[in-house]
Amino acid sequence: MDFSLPIIVSAPPQISGDPLARLVMRLSAFERLGQEEISALRSIVTVDVVEAHENLHKTAGPYVTVLLSGLACQYKMLSGNRRQILGLIVPGDVSHYGFLTGDAAPAQITSLAISQVGRISIADFTELCQRYPRIMRAIIRGMATAAAISKERLVTLGQRTSVERMSHLMCEMNYRLDVVGLVGPGNTFEFHITQAELADTLGLSTVHVNRTLQVLRRDGLIAMRQGKVSVDNLPGLIGAARFDPYYLLQSTMITPPTVG
Amino acid sequence: MDFSLPIIVSAPPQISGDPLARLVMRLSAFERLGQEEISALRSIVTVDVVEAHENLHKTAGPYVTVLLSGLACQYKMLSGNRRQILGLIVPGDVSHYGFLTGDAAPAQITSLAISQVGRISIADFTELCQRYPRIMRAIIRGMATAAAISKERLVTLGQRTSVERMSHLMCEMNYRLDVVGLVGPGNTFEFHITQAELADTLGLSTVHVNRTLQVLRRDGLIAMRQGKVSVDNLPGLIGAARFDPYYLLQSTMITPPTVG
């Protein structure tokens, strides 16, 4: 475990600037939000810092939680030291819906890097959604996107080769991080995940992840070192992954039922 | 558990007896329902028959649909004639939530065997849930169970060997079909799925599915022929699968938010 106290953090943009910026960008990708809505949202979010490799929800309770910076994942342990990472959570993603999804057995969620987590009480969240239907619609669109990502992950684990798995994941990350403004010039982004964690995500061994990354590097598609990914040939990467971004584009406008 | 409700079920239970029996059993597993609730449910369901290997939702529209008999699956196609079956749908399962899940890009759903499908208009469904909170809670518990099954499938595809995949699936089917009264004496149940379809479900090749079934057969765990499975050694099967039914037991009582 890492017990360092990262007071001043320069390079990683995580702990600087406006903590809610990513969430606002994410929601704005679905619905155009006004200043009043954004202010209302800001006023009900409490921000906590979570160190790397800690449970994201130390304080259980009736809250909706959102990842604001860093990286997290949901996972399941198996007998024999095996682990499957069910999904990666990036800034702007809702990490826990409280009771809203009726998930009786919430999977474990841990941070992979130092992160900021936003917390909203269920009461405040409900009121926000009732008062600002655009925010509610954006949240619902976010849920739909998460479900689509989860389905695509089944395809990855069931059908794709190691090169396809890796490049598909990188394409997805590139897209998801771009939406929240975390892809820099030259298609570079922070991705603080170890090769062992990538292995647990992709259903591969650590050694094979290493070799797969070497192949992609050798082919000039991506390079990854020290938690930084640079996509050197995006069309090539998309081709290697047979990546079809359709599943990420929740283009349908969903009309929620008029409650009451 | 009380399995004694159903009518007389002879060889093909599919198209005989009360079509809604499985749905009622499924909901009753979560919440004890009264006669009034069951009658109200019956009065708003339209039943259609769907042949094997047909799209389950020929008539799109604002409906919640439920599988009443038979077998169905949700799937995704890939380039190169590959297919991943995302999940199996058994009698009593909701096969489509309409807009309720905000699923903008609904995956394709097809029947695997001749089936009966129940259709409920969104308006009727909403009113039913508002009038009978126990039904609403049961539906929510069902959604939670479906989500848990989907997560477990990620573990299967990411981590388990072929023998574990197959035996885990069989354990799950045994459990899910038992809940709706479709497991007969000696742990036998109808499972009208081809080995090629099993392959697409488990992320294996058809040939390997065949050989895996032979192993399980040789070890006296299960036998499968002509769409009928008999579990000959359930503890052994559970052991081979390292099956932990915890994920199927939505034991937590979920209190939905008081709307309005």
Next chain:
DNA sequence: CGAAGTCTTGACTAGACTCAAGTTGGGTGG
């Protein structure tokens, strides 16, 4: 400087895939 975690490499193994050739079984039509 030492320690721990991470990454890299090599050698070998094994589980699963592909291809190809049968076999079985149920359904259909003559």
Next chain:
DNA sequence: CCACCCAACTTGAGTCTAGTCAAGACTTCG
């Protein structure tokens, strides 16, 4: 009623992707 047909199932042989084991190199940090 039988012959045929097609889909599903089975088997064998050979290949290959990915896993395992083990050792060593690189980083980071105390």
